[in-house]
Amino acid sequence: xxxxxxxxxxxxxxxxxxxxxxxxxxxxxxxxxxxxxxxxxxxxxxxxxxxxxxxxxxxxxxxxxxxxxxxxxxxxxxxxxxxxxxxxxxxxxxxxxxxxxxxxxxxxxxxxxxxxxxxxxxxxxxxxxxxxxxxxxxxxxxxxxxxxxxxxxxxxxxxxxxxxxxxxxxxxxxxxxxxxxxxxxxxxxxxxxxxxxxxxxxxxxxxxxxxxxxxxxxxxxxxxxxxxxxxxxxxxxxxxxxxxxxxxxxxxxxxxxxxxxxxxxxxxxxxxxxxxxxxxxxxxxxxxxxxxxxxxxxxxxxxxxxxxxxxxxxxxxxxxxxxxxxxxxxxxxxxxxxxxxxxxxxxxxxxxxxxxxxxxxxxxxxxxxxxxxxxxxxxxxxxxxxxxxxxxxxxxxxxxxxxxxxxxxxxxxxxxxxxxxxxxxxxxxxxxxxxxx
Numbered sequence: 156x157x158x159x160x161x162x163x164x165x166x167x168x169x170x171x172x173x174x175x176x177x178x179x180x181x182x183x184x185x186x187x188x189x190x191x192x193x194x195x196x197x198x199x200x201x202x203x204x205x206x207x208x209x210x211x212x213x214x215x216x217x218x219x220x221x222x223x224x225x226x227x228x229x230x231x232x233x234x235x236x237x238x239x240x241x242x243x244x245x246x247x248x249x250x251x252x253x254x255x256x257x258x259x260x261x262x263x264x265x266x267x268x269x270x271x272x273x274x275x276x277x278x279x280x281x282x283x284x285x286x287x288x289x290x291x292x293x294x295x296x297x298x299x300x301x302x303x304x305x306x307x308x309x310x311x312x313x314x315x316x317x318x319x320x321x322x323x324x325x326x327x328x329x330x331x332x333x334x335x336x337x338x339x340x341x342x343x344x345x346x347x348x349x350x351x352x353x354x355x356x357x358x359x360x361x362x363x364x365x366x367x368x369x370x371x372x373x374x375x376x377x378x379x380x381x382x383x384x385x386x387x388x389x390x391x392x393x394x395x396x397x398x399x400x401x402x403x404x405x406x407x408x409x410x411x412x413x414x415x416x417x418x419x420x421x422x423x424x425x426x427x428x429x430x431x432x433x434x435x436x437x438x439x440x441x442x443x444x445x446x447x448x449x450x451x452x453x454x455x456x457x458x459x460x461x462x463x464x465x466x467x468x469x470x471x472x473x474x475x476x477x478x479x480x481x482x483x484x485x486x487x488x489x490x491x492x493x494x495x496x497x498x499x500x501x502x503x504x505x506x507x508x509x510x511x512x513x514x515x516x517x518x519x520x521x522x523x524x525x526x527x528x529x530x531x532x533x534x535x536x537x538x539x540x541x542x543x544x545x546x547x548x549x550x551x552x553x554x555x556x557x558x559x560x561x562x563x564x565x566x567x568x569x570x571x572x573x574x575x576x577x578x579x580x581x582x583x584x585x586x587x588x589x590x591x592x
Contacts, residue, residue: 433483
């Protein structure tokens with residue numbers, strides 16, 4: 156009896172000590188909880204990204220060795236469209252569904268989003284569409300992560316954090332930029348504001364997912380800017396001019412892709428036929444151009460833009476083919492094409508702007524992306540992770556100017572304005588909100 160009493164007394168004391176410890180350090184339970192969840196996300200999402208990147212390389216190599224496959228793009232588009240139309244309508248919104256769920260969590264995102272977007276993206280690249288990869292990585296990550304909502308009994312607020320961490324992990328692991336991935340997840344859903352209660356899960360998930368992708372020995376593309384001029388008045392002015400052009404380019408891309416999507420939907424009522432018609436147009440355009448440099452990810456051309464001055468039309472052709480591909484309903488994403496558009500535009504600008512070609516290519520690489528997604532901080536970090544800190548000031552200038560000049564346009568239709576970019580628009584926004592209320 157005495158031993159039992161002593162054990163009960165000891166357990167009570169231990170419980171009291173634990174309670175006192177957690178009261179003194181209230182962040183510990185939060186950290187432990189999200190460390191466990193972020194670790195699971197990192198392992199699963201990092202592995203998914205690794206498998207996706209390997210398969211994407213395979214699809215690209217097969218296409219380049221068998222160019223006749225491009226003729227099958229309309230048929231592939233029709234099959235992708237039929238699959239989404241009859242089996243995947245609830246996940247067709249893709250990235251916009253994830254962002255919308257962060258704003259207003261409802262039903263758990265169906266896991267089938269992952270295989271649908273994976274198969275659709277691989278087919279798009281295999282058959283010659285012009286698309287990216289981040290959309291696929293983010294959608295796979297979001298659909299995987301949201302399956303933990305019920306087992307972990309997450310609240311509505313926790314689900315928002317979970318999806319932010321998933322986006323961070325997917326983005327960071329697919330590009331090999333965990334810091335940029337974390338900030339992208341925190342920035343992308345709300346223009347002008349960052350949700351700081353998700354900062355630990357976002358960074359933990361992004362870093363762990365990138366680590367897991369590296370453990371699978373998946374290689375990421377490396378870029379080299381080389382010589383960067385010393386900070387001075389003229390280089391800063393040149394950077395501002397370049398940033399203005401990058402911002403205008405980003406705004407044109409965002410507006411045109413939404414306009415083109417609306418046109419496809421208004422003119423072709425049966426969704427699978429949009430991919431079929433879009434596939435015909437893209438395949439014919441590739442045949443007319445006589446080159447495959449503008450389809451797929453376009454990594455070789457992006458690398459080339461850092462090494463030599465490219466013609467001014469390269470960015471325009473890539474923009475047109477990407478808008479046609481994605482507006483028609485093919486899968487993949489806009490980000491890597493935006494890298495291509497920005498890098499080739501920056502490379503061409505070196506004919507007129509007296510800055511090193513590689514530096515302008517690097518500035519365009521991230522600045523057009525910053526303007527089209529309204530994520531300037533993530534883009535600055537991405538540049539530092541990919542190019543090195545030496546170019547940081549010039550890249551930051553280009554990203555900020557592009558972000559401001561692109562207006563409140565975005566490639567993501569469900570992205571909301573948390574804080575307007577300028578006072579005039581902010582007053583207009585407040586007035587509209589008051590009228591609604």
